[in-house]
Amino acid sequence: MANATYQREVINQAGLDMLNLSISQLEKAKEAFVNHDSDLAEEVMNIENRVNALDLKIEKDCEKFIALYNPVAIDLRFVMAIRKINYDLERIADHAYGISKYVVDVDKKIPANLIAAVEFDKMFATILLMFESITDAYENKNVKAARKVFKKDKILDEINVQSFSIIESEIKKDTSIIAEALLLFSVVKKFERVGDHIKNIAEEIIFYIDAEVLKHNKKK
Amino acid sequence: MAKQIAISMETKIEEQLPMDKIVDKSLKKTPTIEVNDAKVWYGDFMAIKGIDMSIKRNTVTAFIGPSGCGKSTFLRLFNRMNDYVDDFKMEGKIKVNGRNIYKDKVHVEELRKEIGMVFQKPNPFPKSIFENVAYGLKIQGITDKKLIAERVEKALRQADLWEDVKDNLKKSALALSGGQQQRLCIARTLAVEPSIILMDEPTSALDPISTAKIEELIFELKEKYTIVIVTHNMQQASRISDYTAFFYLGKLIEYNKTKTVFTNPEKEQTENYITGRFG
DSSP: HHHHHHHHHHHHHHHHHHHHHHHHHHHHHHHHHTTTTTHHHHHHHHHHHHHHHHHHHHHHHHHHHHHHHOHHHHHHHHHHHHHHHHHHHHHHHHHHHHHHHHHHHOOOOOOOHHHHHHTTTHHHHHHHHHHHHHHHHHHHOOOHHHHHHHHHHHHHHHHHHHHHHHHHHHHHGGGGGGGHHHHHHHHHHHHHHHHHHHHHHHHHHHHHHHOOOOTTTOOO | HHHHHHHHHHHHHHHOGGGOOOOOOOGSSSSSEEEEEEEEEEETTEEEEEEEEEEEETOOOEEEEESSSSSHHHHHHHGGGGGGTTEEEEEEEETTTTTTTTTOOHHHHHHHHHHEOOSSSSOSSBBBHHHHEEEEHHHTOOOOHHHHHHHHHHHHHHHOOHHTTTOTTTSSSGGGGHHHHHHHHHHHHTTTOSSSSEEESSTTTTHHHHHHHHHHHHHTTTTOOOOEEOOOOOHHHHHHHHHEEETTTTTEEEEEEEEHHHOOOHHHHHHHHHHOOOO
C-alpha cells in the first residue's frame, strides 16, 4: 500500500472510531438520563477524555496528510470532509457529556409519562436510525444512505417544536414537575442539535463522494 | 474515441463559461491555438491519436500526463519542432492565430517568431547576457542598436532579470545561476515579441526559489501572452494554470478548468493520475 493510501486509511479508520465512540456515548447518556443512572453517566463523562484525544489525533493526522501529501480531487474532499465530520462528532459527544452531567448534578428522575408525552423514545429511535444511515454511508461510501437522514431530521425538528407546548401544558397540570420538565426540555433541544450534526455529517459524506455541495441547500 | 472526449470536454468548458457570464475578459477573446483531429506518427508508432483542442488567448494551459503520453509531442506541434524528428508524420489541422501552420506556404522561422519556446534545461548561448537576448532580434535583421538595446532591456525587465544583470550585461550568460539562466532564456524568447510561449518542463531543473520566481513570472506574463506549459509537477499545474489538459497514451482524456480538474475531475483516469493511484 502506498504511503499516502496508508495514511488516508489511518484517518478513515480514526473517523470510523470517532463515529462509533460518539454513538456509544449518546446511547449511554440517553440510558443514564431515562433511568437516572449516575454510574453510567459518570462513565460517559470519563470517556469524554478519549473523545477529545481522538478529536485531536484526527485533526493532527489531517493536517499532516495535507502538508505531506498535497491531496487533490477525491483525496482533498476526503480530508476536508473528515475534518468537518470530526467536528460534528465531537459536538455530538459533547451533548452526551452535557446530558450525563445533568444526571450527575441534578438528583431528579424524569417521570415516565412526561417522557412519553414529548415522544422522547421516538426521537431517540430516529437518531439511532440516522446514525445507522451515516455509518453505512461512511463505511460503504453509500450516498443513498446518507441522503436518508435529511427526511428523518425533519421528524426531530417537529418533535422539538411540539415539545414546547407539550411541556408547557404538563407544567400547568402539575407545577411540582417544573425542574424535571425543564431538564427534559433541554435534552430534547440537545437531541434536535444532534440531528443537525448528523445532517451535517451526511452532507459532508455526499460532498466527499459525489463532490456535491448541499450546505445551505434547502432541496436535499 | 479521443476526439469524442475532446469535443465533449470542449462543449462542457463552453457550457461552464457562457460568454456573457465570463468575468475574465481575456476569455472572451478568440482562441489562439485551435487543433482539429491531430494525429502524429513516429514511423509505425502512433504518438497522438486524434486530438481536438482550443487554447484561449491570455491563459495558461498546463499539459499533464505520465511520461510517453504524448504531451510534449503535442506541444511541439504548435511550433513545428517535431519536423526535425525522423519518421515524423502528422495529420489534422493546427491553426495559430487563425492560420493553418502546417500549410506548405508557412515559413517555420516566421512561425517561431510568433511562438517562443522555453525548454527543460536552461540553454543560454555561450555569449554575453546582452547578446543572448539580442540574438533573435539580430537574426530578424534588426540592426538599429538603440532599438536592440531597448528591446533587450524590456525583455530582461519582463523576465524579472534586469535588476540582477543590468550592470553586467557583457558578462557571460553561462556565469548566471540556473534560475537566472532560465529567466534569461525566457527574456530571449520575449525579445522577439511572440504572442504564444511554449514551456516544456521549464522548472524541473531548478530549485524551489527559482521555480517560484518562474511561476510568478508566468502569472505576470499571461496578461500579454498565451502560455502552454508541460509539467510533471501536479502542484505546479494547479498553482499556475487556468486550464489543464490530461493526456494518456496519445489521447486527450480530460481538458477542463484547472479548478475543476484538481477538485472534481470528470474522468476516473484523471482522478487516478492526479491522486497518484495511476498504474
